[in-house]
Amino acid sequence: MSKSNQVEERQIIETVLSYCESGDTHLQRDVMKIPVAEYTDPNQLRREMDILFRQFPIIVGHVSQLPASGTFFTHDATGVPMLITRNRDGAIKAFLNVCRHRGARVEHQACGKANTFSCPYHSWTYNLDGGLRGVPKDANFGDIDKAELGLVELPAFERNGLIWVRPSTSATPVDIDAWLAPMAEQLESLDLQSHVVFKEWAVPREMNWHIALEGFQEQYHFCSAHKNTACAAYLDNQGVFLNQYPHVRHSVPLAGIEKLKEQPSDEWSYRKNFMTQNYLFPCNFVQVMTDHVYIHTIIPTGQTSCIFQCLMLIPKAADTEKAQKYWQANYNVVQQVFDEDFVIGESIQAGLNTGANEHFTIGRFESGLQMARQSLNDALAGHLKV
Secondary structure (H helix, E strand, O other), X not given: OOHHHHHHHHHHHHHHHHHXXXXXXXXXXXXXXXXXXXXXOHHHHHXXXXXXXXXXXXXXXXXXXXXXXXXXXXXXXOOOOEEEXXXXXXXXXXXXXXXXXXXXXXXXXOEEEOOOEEOOOOOOEEOOOOOEEEOOOHHHHOOOOHHHOOOOEEOEEEXXXXXXXXXXXXXXXXXHHHHHHHHHHHHHHOOHHHOEEEEEEEEEEOOOHHHHHHOOOOOOOHHHHXXXXXXXXXXXXXXXXXXXXXXXXXXXXXXXXXXXXXXXXXXXXXXXXXXXXXXXXXXXXXXXXXXXXXXXXEEEEEOOEEEEEEEEEEOOOOOOHHHHHHHXXXXXXXXXXXXXXXXXXXXHHHHHOOOOOOEEEEOOOOHHHHHHHHHHHHHHOOOOOO
């Protein structure tokens, strides 16, 4: 871990301990009001899809899902059919999963291993770099230039054990290192490249995607929504938020952290005493528990629906019965907590079009939500670009 990250985490602990003593919490300068129309206006959703989910990189997987040359997986949740693979040189490649002949889907399997990809319609075949390798009866196509008819490539990156793709082509390059720089030290400290996937799942939900997103951006709701689950595990609404624009680091202290007052500060362990919810603009969270990590992705599928995708990463394969039971128990707990959030989220969706609210009022201690909303608004206004 870098020295600056250690300093940052020590300062977070000091801040939380001061909150414990004073009863204070992290506060924004003002209350924020969000028009309910931002959840219900079809034009708003179209702008969000065109900008947030086309122009910015999102996490689509973990490197362990592409362990060798030719391994691949497909990704469709953004509405853009994508094929992600590892080429013969070991580099991550992403393509539109669309044949250049007549537009059919090239790869139908969710994941697998292949030396080439062949369209099922007319068997046009592509190599692992997306190049057009074979065209049956190619003489009938005249002077065809195969170099111009490879799969359309998308910007793809492998960083900190995660796979990022921008789901659109553009002449504007993506500087992924500059984009992740505000969160780089935190991500590097997790050593996610050495982790493996224990569980992967996706849940469709009947709620606007912002509702699902916002459930991760404050802890004001913990002891109401999770009174019999998460409430007892964490301090009530005394987290620390760091605005790493356009991303946000949210440190949620575990109950019992006050014992650190009795220890020398050079013996403090940050991770053993926090859950950290790292928001990575526009739709990802790297949720760090004391000994494992969740990668969340929230994507709209309609005005009143979204899909919640999750990877549960563990430090090493669960190759014993004891390990299996331990990680399964952790998975069961988080599923219960998420279900509590989703039930409430769907009830919010049911009330959106009633006219009961013209705007939502975001309190001063709902800091992560306020910070993230500013980034989202800036992007939609054209002030934030990758």
